[in-house]
Amino acid sequence: MRLETVLIGSFAALLSVGLVGCSNAGGPASAKAASKKGGGDVPVIVAVAKTKDVPVELDVIGNVEASSTVTIKPQVSGELTKAHFREGDFVNAGDLMFEIDPRTLQAQIRQAEANVARSEAMSRQAQANLARDIANAEYAKSQAGRYTQLAQEGVISKEQDQQFQSQAQAQNEAVSADRAAIESSKADIAANHATLDNLRVQLGFTTIRAPITGRTGTLLVKQGNIVTANTSELVTINQLQPVFVAFAIPESQLKSVSGRFGKEKIEVLAAPQAGGEDPHRGVLTFYENTVDPNTGTIKLRGTFPNEDRKLWPGEFVRVRLRLDVLANAVVVPNQAVQTGQDGQFIYVVKDDKTVESRPVTTSTRTGQELVIASGLKAGETVVTEGQLRLAPGMRVMVRTPGAGGGQRGGGPPKKS
Numbered sequence: 001m002r003l004e005t006v007l008i009g010s011f012a013a014l015l016s017v018g019l020v021g022c023s024n025a026g027g028p029a030s031a032k033a034a035s036k037k038g039g040g041d042v043p044v045i046v047a048v049a050k051t052k053d054v055p056v057e058l059d060v061i062g063n064v065e066a067s068s069t070v071t072i073k074p075q076v077s078g079e080l081t082k083a084h085f086r087e088g089d090f091v092n093a094g095d096l097m098f099e100i101d102p103r104t105l106q107a108q109i110r111q112a113e114a115n116v117a118r119s120e121a122m123s124r125q126a127q128a129n130l131a132r133d134i135a136n137a138e139y140a141k142s143q144a145g146r147y148t149q150l151a152q153e154g155v156i157s158k159e160q161d162q163q164f165q166s167q168a169q170a171q172n173e174a175v176s177a178d179r180a181a182i183e184s185s186k187a188d189i190a191a192n193h194a195t196l197d198n199l200r201v202q203l204g205f206t207t208i209r210a211p212i213t214g215r216t217g218t219l220l221v222k223q224g225n226i227v228t229a230n231t232s233e234l235v236t237i238n239q240l241q242p243v244f245v246a247f248a249i250p251e252s253q254l255k256s257v258s259g260r261f262g263k264e265k266i267e268v269l270a271a272p273q274a275g276g277e278d279p280h281r282g283v284l285t286f287y288e289n290t291v292d293p294n295t296g297t298i299k300l301r302g303t304f305p306n307e308d309r310k311l312w313p314g315e316f317v318r319v320r321l322r323l324d325v326l327a328n329a330v331v332v333p334n335q336a337v338q339t340g341q342d343g344q345f346i347y348v349v350k351d352d353k354t355v356e357s358r359p360v361t362t363s364t365r366t367g368q369e370l371v372i373a374s375g376l377k378a379g380e381t382v383v384t385e386g387q388l389r390l391a392p393g394m395r396v397m398v399r400t401p402g403a404g405g406g407q408r409g410g411g412p413p414k415k416s
Contacts, residue, residue, distance in 0.1 A: 048382075061318060113196060116192040214241075
């Protein structure tokens, strides 16, 4: 057993020495030697860094809200005799929706009209009484004047004179009573007219029309049921044109929004989470007056015309808010930027067809391109495919995307 152990250990040592020798044979020295030969150019695909105006956008999840929601309740009690729509119909403001039995109110209106007519007749009677009593008062006054003169001349007694004076005073009081009766009849007429007007308004409430344009929901009370004024809920209408989309952004982005709000139209895009549709375009119309201390976010709301009625209340959508625009930003394809131990870098193709590893700082992403904040200039050529075989200083051969072989002699694209 000891002899076998020694033999196995010796064999393992010899094997490790052989592997080390093979490894050294294919190391940097051999790579440098290979690069000095004619076939060492690495085929790569390149692109030219360019400048463009890049929008700075924020993607969040939002919730669609109806711009107006109305729950219809009757304003009079009675039997629901007719519903003039089907559940889920779109209705326009002013469309007839419900009818409530009007017969009770119609009878009350006829009674109120009779009361008005009676009050007006009593008023005319009071006016006639007033005219009669005024005439009597004038006559009694003239009689009292003559009898006073006769009493002074001693033709009649003083007692008779006082009697005629009392009759004249009574007629004056009758005139005052007639005037008060007329005022009372006028007040009675006004009260009866008010009652009549109120009943006519109540009668108008027996036909219920849509207060807004929108889509109806479930019919909550069926035809034939008794409804109670200001209590029974009949149906809910949601206004879908326009609609609101509510969402929240980090408080760190508030200044970029508040500084532009009111000075320009801030565009908001909303798309269904399932995708497959072009985003809907709206405008930012509101942001909350306080930051939520629990989440560190602030609520915003965009208004969308929703002309095709595809945004639905309660739906969750992907919201994109444009915060700013980076003018003349340097952009390269996403795949040009690599990540190493020291951070992000790009292989830049120089005029002599060698590559340089350039550290860069990236900013925002726009589609399939990435904004380079520092480390690269517009017009420089960068490697987009083939970076795994590259090292700084190596020569490259530019090939056409999708082609199997390289194109010698073409070199990097000309700088623009």
